[in-house]
Amino acid sequence: MTLPVTFAEVVEVRRITPRTARITFAAEELPDTVGGAPDQQVKLCFPRPGQREPVLPARQDDPMGWYQAYLAIPEAERPLLRGFTLRRRRPGTRLVEIDFVLHGDTGPAAAWALRAEPGDRLGMVGPSALYGPSVPFAEAAAAADWVLLAGDETALPAIATLVGALPEGVRAYLWIEVTDRAERQELESRAELAVEWLHRDGAAPGALLAEVFRDAALPGGEPFVWLAGEAGAVRAIRRYLVEEQGVSKASIDFTGYWRHRLTQDDAPTAEDLADARERSAGY
Incomplete structure (x- = not known):
């Protein structure tokens, strides 16, 4: 089971409610299966302070092997992982939309989303059946x-x-x-x-x-x-x-x-x- 791993760049940031930002990303690579089912989960990899983009291990056929390679990155450089749901994939493109709840600076994801602007880059891991329910x-x-x-x-x-x-x-x-x-x-x-x-x-x-x-x-x-x-x-x-x-x-x-x-x-x-x-x- 190949675990999709790619970089994704912010192309648009919109406030859809006072406390929710919908951020559109352009993924460098995106399998056709992405966006083809509801409740698809991904892991976003947030860069450490001073990094333009996170340090990511290469894609592997073995998901656990990829995670072990992730853990092998020195802690000061290792990206922070957070789970998100794909809100939508724009048909015929590599653009995906992800909603962020803005609850202040207390967590890395919300703090990043508060300041996100076009050109910012993240890592995206998945979607994968590993993150989904056992019954569709x-x-x-x-x-x-x-x-x-x-x-x-x-x-x-x-x-x-x-x-x-x-x-x-x-x-x-x-x-x-x-x-x-x-x-x-x-x-x-x-x-x-x-x-x-x-x-x-x-x-x-x-x-x-x-x-x-x-x-x-x-x-x-x-x-x-x-x-x-x-x-x-x-x-x-x-x-x-x-x-x-x-x-x-x-x-x-x-x-x-x-x-x-x-x-x-x-x-x-x-x-x-x-x-x-x-x-x-x-x-």
Whole structure:
């Protein structure tokens, strides 16, 4: 399995909400499969201070071999990796759009995006099946009586691509937690959507999302549930669905995109490792 690795240069930066920047990149190389499915995940490699572009190992057929080569780069030169969802590929081009949540200078990705301008360069690794779910979304949604997608603003790019891939006749419920009303985005789909926006307005991240699950009366029938966002909130919601609502673990695709008060550079917790084991085992 070849792991795509390329440099990507900023060609456009737009604020689509006050706290979200949509950045268009021109990739030097881009397989035809990129942009051909929803919820495609990539790793962006951010340069260290003083570097015009990150130091990247060459593309390899062995993804783990590439990662070992990445780790072999001296720490002072090694790029910082962060996971993102491809929002869109412009048809017939090597241009891809990626949305960045702007939450200040506390993390390397948001800090970089705040200052991004045309000509800036990153590394892009993937998309790869290694980063995706064990069951394709379209297949799981088609087998369910209804679909529920829930997450915070970091999940919006993935949610937008997922609902955009749903066919007519599918019932899909969306519960999306954002900072405030200004962070809402338009979502296009052929499916029958019921969208509920949850505005934090100062509440703790994930609190409103967990609350709406506890208070809601879920439809009857067999669902397929897609969850993403702050890891603690996602974990609590999944536990509630399985233990209190009787939803099968196999019917829940879940990902903790970020951790409250921890970064991706911090060591995984015991709960993080347990989540990873369950995902790798097919939920």
